[in-house]
Amino acid sequence: LLSRIRLPALHARITSANEAANWIQNGMTVGMSGFTRSGDAKMVPLALAERALHDPFQITLMTGASMGGDVDKLLTESHVIARRMPFQSDPVLRAAINRGEVMFIDQHLSETVEHLRAGQIAPIDVAIIEAIAITESGAIIPSTSVGNSASFAILAEKVIVEINLSQPLALEGMHDIFIPGKRPHRDPIPVMSAHDRVGTTAIQIDPAKIVAIVITDKLDSASTVTPPDAETDAIAGHLIAFFEQEVAAGRLSNALLPLQAGIGSVANAVLAGFKDSPFRHLTMYSEVLQDSTFDLFDAGILDFASGSSITLSSKKHDEVFNHIERYKDKLILRPQEVSNHPEVIRRLGIIGINTALEVDIYGNVNSTHTGGTHMMNGIGGSGDFARNAYLSIFTTKSVAKGGKISSIVPMVSHVDHTEHDVDIIVTEVGLADLRGLAPRERAPCIIQNCVAEPYRSMLFEYIKEAQTRGGQTPHVLEKAFAWHTRYRETGSMLKSTE
Amino acid sequence: LLSRIRLPALHARITSANEAANWIQNGMTVGMSGFTRSGDAKMVPLALAERALHDPFQITLMTGASMGGDVDKLLTESHVIARRMPFQSDPVLRAAINRGEVMFIDQHLSETVEHLRAGQIAPIDVAIIEAIAITESGAIIPSTSVGNSASFAILAEKVIVEINLSQPLALEGMHDIFIPGKRPHRDPIPVMSAHDRVGTTAIQIDPAKIVAIVITDKLDSASTVTPPDAETDAIAGHLIAFFEQEVAAGRLSNALLPLQAGIGSVANAVLAGFKDSPFRHLTMYSEVLQDSTFDLFDAGILDFASGSSITLSSKKHDEVFNHIERYKDKLILRPQEVSNHPEVIRRLGIIGINTALEVDIYGNVNSTHTGGTHMMNGIGGSGDFARNAYLSIFTTKSVAKGGKISSIVPMVSHVDHTEHDVDIIVTEVGLADLRGLAPRERAPCIIQNCVAEPYRSMLFEYIKEAQTRGGQTPHVLEKAFAWHTRYRETGSMLKSTE
Numbered sequence A, B: 001l002l003s004r005i006r007l008p009a010l011h012a013r014i015t016s017a018n019e020a021a022n023w024i025q026n027g028m029t030v031g032m033s034g035f036t037r038s039g040d041a042k043m044v045p046l047a048l049a050e051r052a053l054h055d056p057f058q059i060t061l062m063t064g065a066s067m068g069g070d071v072d073k074l075l076t077e078s079h080v081i082a083r084r085m086p087f088q089s090d091p092v093l094r095a096a097i098n099r100g101e102v103m104f105i106d107q108h109l110s111e112t113v114e115h116l117r118a119g120q121i122a123p124i125d126v127a128i129i130e131a132i133a134i135t136e137s138g139a140i141i142p143s144t145s146v147g148n149s150a151s152f153a154i155l156a157e158k159v160i161v162e163i164n165l166s167q168p169l170a171l172e173g174m175h176d177i178f179i180p181g182k183r184p185h186r187d188p189i190p191v192m193s194a195h196d197r198v199g200t201t202a203i204q205i206d207p208a209k210i211v212a213i214v215i216t217d218k219l220d221s222a223s224t225v226t227p228p229d230a231e232t233d234a235i236a237g238h239l240i241a242f243f244e245q246e247v248a249a250g251r252l253s254n255a256l257l258p259l260q261a262g263i264g265s266v267a268n269a270v271l272a273g274f275k276d277s278p279f280r281h282l283t284m285y286s287e288v289l290q291d292s293t294f295d296l297f298d299a300g301i302l303d304f305a306s307g308s309s310i311t312l313s314s315k316k317h318d319e320v321f322n323h324i325e326r327y328k329d330k331l332i333l334r335p336q337e338v339s340n341h342p343e344v345i346r347r348l349g350i351i352g353i354n355t356a357l358e359v360d361i362y363g364n365v366n367s368t369h370t371g372g373t374h375m376m377n378g379i380g381g382s383g384d385f386a387r388n389a390y391l392s393i394f395t396t397k398s399v400a401k402g403g404k405i406s407s408i409v410p411m412v413s414h415v416d417h418t419e420h421d422v423d424i425i426v427t428e429v430g431l432a433d434l435r436g437l438a439p440r441e442r443a444p445c446i447i448q449n450c451v452a453e454p455y456r457s458m459l460f461e462y463i464k465e466a467q468t469r470g471g472q473t474p475h476v477l478e479k480a481f482a483w484h485t486r487y488r489e490t491g492s493m494l495k496s497t498e
């Protein structure tokens, strides 16, 4: 334990999760570590959920991104969460959000702590941060994610640290904690390439703020990413072929540009696709580092990866963490306000690959809402990357729900990314390169390349009618959502005759 | 003339507009200076329009932003423009775009030259740049706008310069030409405050590229901004009151933060409103500097203004240009890739004030399309600012077309700015502060504060029904555009009984 809590004065703060949870009272704003299910606060949240069963109270809960370990589920079931930001991916919480019981503020992942720092949202009363250790000076060394932990700890009035013994001490040195200054007197973020270290390896705060330390050895939750299938492989194939063309055209080198890959199966499959590609000396400047990142390291194809968290399948977890030294000089974990900072993304010239729920014929993307109304996870970092990337790519399977839903629709039922921010769309059918095209050109390009029958003909029919109405972006407004309405009413976007 | 063309070798390149126009051939991509009707190429474009009447040809036309002097109109009438980017505001061109005759690529103003530099859109064959002078080394000193002129001249194969004798030589020294490096090896943009000079005062290119010089004394077109009215004054009043509250809450100082104000009457009126405000030592980091900028200088309220162009009414034009020395150390004109750069906007903490065509109950904004289909002007810089601002404010009158159109609708018929990027909405009715609110909270806040009857009750009715459907963002998709459809069919969004 001495190697984990190196400031002796803090040993007296070690306590149980239940005791620590008492620092959190009704009406407070709580910031928890956790990003894509890793490095999340694990014990105190459960103690909170437990306590609320007999002592009801509510909080505003902020995290980095999604939590593992059923934290969001249990807190929802205990009615602890009144407000939640900036991202979640739990089915139980999602249902409560969609019933209007939890107010969910869906934010660009780079922005939450900007608002906090500027006092534009309620300040954090208590931060709960998972750590591998606390240094001699009382600085917190995060575990498998940085997320918003650094700014939460710095801005919070009180800090609870969960020391997780299952997280290897070898992670020390892998983090790079840099916090942008207060505006308007902010200096540039000095990250000039994915491997630049610009900060410290721990989060320095006044140790007097650390009111409780809880010891645990609970593992990170495993990634829930599903394995590649024929469609995700096809998507990966189209993308690799496209990158080869870009290299042939002289626009990209064989090292491409720093890659960002969103959460989920498609992103993982696309990265896996690089294993059999001619590209070398790749780098990543991304959010979450998944199994595929380590496969590419092992294959000698990836030189460096910068992210905000490491989220692995249980199989990969042991492989990686038993040999973490192997990757140590190839990895940096950063605060999400740096991994996702518009300034850095624009400067480095990122190739951003994110997943859409639905895309429309003009290239607008919906990443968050099913049926235009119901929240899936949130926009996450997709906006930070899509807006500022050198190339903004969106992937999706061309259909969902066994073909009853077309992922390419006349008009998306919710817009997260406007056509201005979408360069390339890829489905298993093919790839649409939209660069330099006007909306009337984008539509046939997307329909022809990314959609299979019968939806292809249905979309061509739609634009034919829409063009009689004229405009830069022809639409028949009263039919724009007819497919969504049909799905709601009949369970399929297909007409009964089709 | 010697003071205007200081490199003697170039005197031989002086020629007529007609001669110069011969450098432009069918199929070429032409980049012209011009941003919000100022500093635009004036003579060669007209010669092109003239020539096309008997010798038809087509080009791709890129500019900074909108052109004055009927350039877009005449080129459209002569069918010269096949493709146009990134912005326009001419009624004749707009009609051709909406008929599908001109392909209009509507882009974030900071991005056009990023795409060019990266070879992602067709390269520029000829640049036509208005200048006040050419230096001893052949560098081009722009006139009343910088826009995309610098990168166009640098990236073009050939350059035509229009020396405009009506533009005062006293403008020399006011420009700050800084061009971001090629990615992935780009350094930070070193602008740390609105008044930082980081570049040169002229655009340095190889003078051998200057194939023709045309002399003119044609004036910039006057601004078309309409004067303030009761509604724009009310909007300005609500905003000033809001800023006062922010100062009282300790979030802003009396100098606020650098202001950006979009094009148009509302922006002008809002800035004019500062004249009777308690704020002092204001700065602007904006795109276009309008009449109000100079009024605020004269009132001693504004300390410094950075922009990409100066566009004045004819009355103000003489006042300002007869005493331009007065303003010289208070003004910088920058390339639009710097004035609008996400990096700088995020760093400085801009207060961005832009105008919406329509807004929906959840705070999504349409800045470009009427009826969801027909282009007005383009997104311009509004996305660059709204996404990265410290505070993103959108203004609009609550109704248009004498009340037949509600500017606040159940769902916007086109999305340019998603709810994530919209903090404040102001109409003449009042101001909605959306910071930290979830969609279900945003809706009543917007309806209550920004909408007058009868639309207010109609919107409350809509959300009541929508909430029976549930979701993070409740909607009745089949009715979401019913108001737009009714307007199209009956000429009013009001039901016939209302």
Ligand SMILES: CC(C)(COP(=O)(O)OP(=O)(O)OC[C@H]1O[C@@H](n2cnc3c(N)ncnc32)[C@H](O)[C@@H]1OP(=O)(O)O)[C@@H](O)C(=O)NCCC(=O)NCCS
Residues within 6 Å of the ligand: A261, A262, A263, A264, A265, A266, A287, A288, A354, A355, A356, A357, A358, A367, A368, A370, A371, A376, A377, A378, A379, A380, A381, A382, A399, A400, A401, A405, A406, A407
């Ligand atoms: C968009 C996103 C949900 C896709 O995730 P994924 O795991 O690849 O998606 P799937 O294809 O498995 O689809 C998820 C569910 O949505 C359903 N779905 C997919 N497309 C749909 C559509 N157009 N309409 C309705 N439902 C749809 C699927 O059927 C599936 O339903 P199920 O959970 O009942 O099986 C996910 O990438 C996301 O949350 N993105 C936003 C955040 C982000 O992009 N972050 C990037 C930076 S990390």
Ligand SMILES: CC(C)(COP(=O)(O)OP(=O)(O)OC[C@H]1O[C@@H](n2cnc3c(N)ncnc32)[C@H](O)[C@@H]1OP(=O)(O)O)[C@@H](O)C(=O)NCCC(=O)NCCS
Residues within 6 Å of the ligand: B261, B262, B263, B264, B265, B266, B287, B288, B354, B355, B356, B357, B358, B367, B368, B370, B371, B376, B377, B378, B379, B380, B381, B382, B400, B401, B405, B406, B407
């Ligand atoms: C949105 C924008 C068009 C508003 O400009 P404005 O001059 O303040 O707007 P007006 O209120 O005069 O409206 C312009 C026209 O649209 C019409 N209009 C306004 N709201 C409308 C709506 N909801 N539906 C249909 N038409 C509408 C007006 O009636 C007017 O029509 P008219 O030309 O026939 O009189 C303008 O700000 C713009 O182009 N913005 C996008 C670019 C931008 O924001 N740049 C900012 C950085 S510089």
